[in-house]
Amino acid sequence: MAGKPVLHYVNARGRMECVRWLLAAAGVEFEEKFIETPEAWEKIKNDGSLVFQQIPMVEIDGMKLVQTRAILNYIATKYNLYGKDMKERALIDMYTEGIIDLSEMISQLVLCPPDQKDAKIALIKDKTKNCYLPVFEKVLKSHGQDYLVGNRLTRADIHLLELLLYIEELDSSLLSSFPLLKALKTRISNLPTVKKFLQPGSQRKPPTDEKFIQEARKIFKF
């Protein structure tokens, strides 16, 4: 079978969620193999599938790709979501890396010790409102187009939508003073492939909770 991509990870958002988003937005069906026991984890580490003994890993087009950015770059290029030339790619990379920086701060919150959590949340909200969201609002304002780069959908729009939804989960008031971002959010959410992914029953994963972290600690021994 020419075959759908197979995603090897845990049944949680983690570092694979952005890959799920990009594949879904590109209209690509994919399968998932969840690692749910220490034995399963040992097995995949020992069978040579993981170049650096780490997940995420995606089987695609005869390759076993690891490293989230390598996976995203491949998918984005294959499905024409990476701009039309080097300069557009540079802008997309710049925006994507900023988005990843903020996303990582948010996703690390669940691992944060309780006594540090409030301070971390305050820091994230401050950076969101005063650094990151203004940047992307300004980009949209500067060209007045419907998408961040090149007047067409690219991975940057998908990564941004995903981030905006996480920001909303944290505190929906954070988006209130960014009209162009709110419009982008609505627009991208309404694209047929994205709309489908946003519906219940899709492969999109819910927020990570404490229960999952406990299970993960058992599987990966950390």
Added chain:
Amino acid sequence: MAQRIYSNQKYEEEFIHTNEDLEKLRSDGILMFQQVPLMEIDGMELVQTRAILNYLSSKYNLYGKDLKERALIDMYSEGLADLNEIFINYPFNPPGVKDTNIALMKEKAKNRYFPAFEKVLKSHGQDYLVGNKLSKADVHLVEVIYNMEELEPNIIASFPLLQALKTQINDMPTVKKFLQPGSQRQPPVDEKNIQKTRKIFKF
């Protein structure tokens, strides 16, 4: 900046020496996320290390010939970046954490990363990691080897193919020049740099 050396591209540097220098860049509005590195190139003000590296690699043909080669190059580069991230930060770690991280880097280099790359080179028997041609992956790997050798001089003693790659890269005229005193290559971070950096970035 090793990238530009491999392509024999001259570049200028404007160093930030004080917090005032940094704040000026920020208020000039050219740092998209208020952070450095920044590279002004081809009319763009590029921030984010990976954005900069990807652009340079494409421009100077160090990014493979097609999509699949790029995927391998990205995979290898990202693994190396994980290890290098610890190396970049460890001079600023508190003393106990520093020792832990030094041990961690040595362990990961010798048990995870170097074996992986030795295996890649062995699997195809070619002189370079990807596509039988120099790419950014080779550049990053040799830089990381140099960094790890600062921690443990004989660290690639049991990796003959990595030694061969390092020798080969060293022998390139552009690299030879870069490795000589007086080039734009930065020396290891010392206590003076650390204090200066803390003052500039206030941490």
